[in-house]
Structure formats: C-alpha cells, structure tokens
Amino acid sequence: MRTALVIGTGLIGTSIALALSARGVRVHLEDRDPDQVRTAAALGAGTEEPVTGRVELAVVAVPPAYIAAAVADVQRRAVADGCIDVGSVKGGPRRELAALGGDPAGYLGTHPMSGKERSGPLAATADLFEGRPWVLTPTPETRTEVLNLVLELVALCRAVPVVMEADAHDRAVALVSHTPQLISSLVAARLEHAEESAVRLSGQGIRDVTRIAASTPQMWLDILSANPGPVADVLAALAGDLEETVRSLRAMESGDQERRAGGAARIETVLRRGNAGRERVPGKHGAAPAVYETVGVPITDRPGELARIFADAGAAGVNIEDVRIEHATGQQAGLVQLMVDPMAAPRLIASLRERGWAIRQ
Numbered sequence: 001m002r003t004a005l006v007i008g009t010g011l012i013g014t015s016i017a018l019a020l021s022a023r024g025v026r027v028h029l030e031d032r033d034p035d036q037v038r039t040a041a042a043l044g045a046g047t048e049e050p051v052t053g054r055v056e057l058a059v060v061a062v063p064p065a066y067i068a069a070a071v072a073d074v075q076r077r078a079v080a081d082g083c084i085d086v087g088s089v090k091g092g093p094r095r096e097l098a099a100l101g102g103d104p105a106g107y108l109g110t111h112p113m114s115g116k117e118r119s120g121p122l123a124a125t126a127d128l129f130e131g132r133p134w135v136l137t138p139t140p141e142t143r144t145e146v147l148n149l150v151l152e153l154v155a156l157c158r159a160v161p162v163v164m165e166a167d168a169h170d171r172a173v174a175l176v177s178h179t180p181q182l183i184s185s186l187v188a189a190r191l192e193h194a195e196e197s198a199v200r201l202s203g204q205g206i207r208d209v210t211r212i213a214a215s216t217p218q219m220w221l222d223i224l225s226a227n228p229g230p231v232a233d234v235l236a237a238l239a240g241d242l243e244e245t246v247r248s249l250r251a252m253e254s255g256d257q258e259r260r261a262g263g264a265a266r267i268e269t270v271l272r273r274g275n276a277g278r279e280r281v282p283g284k285h286g287a288a289p290a291v292y293e294t295v296g297v298p299i300t301d302r303p304g305e306l307a308r309i310f311a312d313a314g315a316a317g318v319n320i321e322d323v324r325i326e327h328a329t330g331q332q333a334g335l336v337q338l339m340v341d342p343m344a345a346p347r348l349i350a351s352l353r354e355r356g357w358a359i360r361q
C-alpha cells in the first residue's frame with residue numbers, strides 16, 4: 001500500500017496513521033476538528049494536504065454513530081479504492097450504510113481489539129496494535145481487492161486478522177469489552193462519595209479493576225448506544241450471579257452452622273469459576289497466558305529511577321515481560337514489580353542486587 005486516507009485523527013486513527021507513515025505509506029489526514037488534524041500531522045502521522053485523485057484505502061476512525069455517514073461520504077467523493085471503519089460495533093454501521101445507499105462491495109467493517117482509556121491524537125502510538133487481534137467482517141459482497149488492502153493494513157500495523165460475522169462480533173465484544181467497561185465504571189462509582197480514609201487504602205486490586213473507568217464517557221456512550229441489547233443480556237446474567245452472591249454472603253452471617261457452610265461453598269465456587277475464566281484470557285501478543293515470576297524492587301519517587309531499573313535489567317540480559325508500580329500511600333516511594341521469565345529471575349535478582357537495588361520477592 002502506498003497511499004491512504006485516515007478520517008478521524010483521534011487515538012485510533014492517529015495510531016493507524018503513525019504505523020502506516022512509519023512504513024512508508026503516504027497518509028492524508030482529515031477530521032471534523034482541524035486542531036486534531038494539526039496535532040496528528042505534527043506527531044508525524046501524515047499530511048494535512050487534501051487528497052487529490054484517489055488513495056488506495058480510506059480508514060474511517062470516528063465514533064460509531066457517524067461511521068455510516070462518513071463511509072458514504074468517502075464513496076460519494078470517490079477518493080479511495082476501498083473504505084473501512086474501525087468502530088467498536090459492527091452490525092449497526094453496516095445496516096446504516098445500506099440504508100444510506102452506500103456500496104457494500106467497497107466497504108469492510110473492521111475492529112482492532114486494542115485501545116486505551118485515553119482519547120485523542122496525543123495518546124496515539126504506532127505500536128498500539130502490535131500482536132493484537134483485528135476483527136474483519138467481510139461479506140460475500142466484499143470485493144477481493146478491498147479485503148486484500150485491509151489484510152495489508154493489518155499486517156503493516158503488525159496486528160493479527162480475525163474474521164467474524166458482524167453480529168457475532170457485537171455479541172462477543174459485549175462480553176469481553178463493553179460489559180467490563182460498565183463493571184469497572186460501576187465499581188469506581190462506589191468510590192465517588194466513599195470516606196477518604198477508605199479510598200486512601202486503595203491498592204493494586206482496585207487500580208486494576210478501575211483502570212478503564214478513566215475512559216471518556218462520550219466515547220463509551222457512543223459505543224453502548226450502538227450495542228445496548230447484547231450488553232444488557234450479559235449484564236442481566238451477571239445480575240443473577242450478583243444476587244446469588246449476596247444471598248451466599250448473607251448466609252455466611254447466619255448463626256446456623258449449616259447455612260454458613262453452604263454460603264461459603266457457593267462463594268468458593270464463584271472464586272474458582274473466576275480462576276477458570278481468567279485462565280482463558282489470552283496473554284501478551286495473543287499467546288496463551290504466561291506464568292511470570294515477579295521481582296519486587298522498592299524505589300524512591302524521583303525522576304530517572306524507573307529508567308535506571310530498566311537499564312540495569314537490560315544490562316543483565318533479562319527481558320521484562322510486564323511491569324506494575326505500586327505507589328506507597330503518603331510517601332515518596334513505591335514498589336516496582338518486574339514480571340520476568342522464571343528461568344531469568346535469579347539472574348535478574350543477582351544483577352540488580354549487585355547494582356545496589358534492594359529486592360522484595
């Protein structure tokens with residue numbers, strides 16, 4: 001692919017444009033907000049110059065409610081050989097495009113399964129999609145050249161193509177993306193008016209569960225508005241589980257030994273089922289979840305500490321697979337947890353100790 005047009009230069013559009021530009025594609029940028037285009041172009045994502053003639057592929061990266069109109073507009077302007085969107089919901093935009101009289105053969109609905117809790121071009125990175133699934137929803141009508149262009153785009157972004165039917169995709173993301181967002185928001189909302197003395201005890205568990213609660217409400221309102229039924233189905237099933245869990249906990253308060261034991265057994269089942277579900281979540285780069293060893297290193301909260309640990313781990317020849325940072329309440333200090341291959345952990349520990357780091361395991 002040599003030329004592309006990205007419409008909507010927010011987090012996703014700019015990340016795609018950065019990846020394509022880095023691989024030599026000439027990318028034109030458009031957004032209804034000129035500041036977003038200017039920022040994306042300044043980041044090196046492409047050019048603000050309008051398309052003259054035709055590009056090979058147009059990528060529509062705008063909120064779900066505007067996708068069909070934007071695709072129809074690309075087709076009316078005849079500025080691209082093929083057009084895709086990257087919206088988080090796939091069934092609605094396809095039906096809306098048909099209602100607008102768009103050309104289904106020149107359009108392919110796609111969804112990269114990667115994002116962030118931040119929006120806008122400043123949050124974009126060229127490597128956002130590396131190793132992540134990228135759902136393609138071709139139909140028998142889709143032109144082969146369009147599908148090939150999309151496969152090339154996915155390869156240039158170093159993602160992994162996954163073919164699905166649009167409505168099956170929407171049911172799947174209701175479970176693995178849209179419901180988790182609502183649950184995260186609901187748990188975080190419980191903190192809004194909680195006592196400060198309780199909130200300050202927050203540790204890694206609540207941080208993990210509420211990370212995506214920091215997402216932009218408007219973006220999620222757009223996504224949920226385009227997929228309310230499937231999300232309500234998952235939440236209704238979850239509400240049943242929650243009611244059962246409350247009943248079990250109440251039973252555990254009972255004076256009756258047998259009821260207490262029954263409640264505890266049901267709670268244990270919930271926790272075990274959670275372990276089993278969690279084990280099915282794919283690990284880094286879509287591989288089976290790896291078991292890493294965690295090496296804890298206390299640090300003081302001053303500039304350059306993290307860079308120094310990473311450099312020292314690099315000098316020991318150890319690949320850091322994942323990292324977490326726990327900030328100590330009310331102190332200028334924290335604990336960096338380095339997740340590494342268990343075989344490499346002893347080498348890392350010895351090397352960091354040699355370089356003066358304390359180790360907490």
Ligand SMILES: NC(=O)c1ccc[n+]([C@@H]2O[C@H](COP(=O)([O-])OP(=O)(O)OC[C@H]3O[C@@H](n4cnc5c(N)ncnc54)[C@H](O)[C@@H]3O)[C@@H](O)[C@H]2O)c1
Pocket residue numbers: 007008009010011012013030031032033036061062063064066070086087088089111112113114115116117118119120121219223
């Ligand atoms: N954020 C994520 O985690 C994520 C992941 C995968 C897919 N998506 C999907 O990607 C799309 C873009 O999401 P984002 O996170 O980049 O949002 P964003 O808010 O960062 O960017 C959206 C951009 O679209 C522009 N825009 C809105 N309407 C437009 C229109 N009619 N014409 C031209 N530009 C318009 C906005 O000005 C903004 O710059 C959405 O459909 C979203 O569902 C998001």
Ligand SMILES: O=C(O)C(=O)C[C@]1(C(=O)O)C=C[C@@H](O)C=C1
Pocket residue numbers: 087088112113114115116117176177178212
């Ligand atoms: O990692 C995150 O912040 C995300 O929520 C990304 C996430 C997801 O649920 O996985 C969110 C919405 C998108 O449609 C795709 C990816």
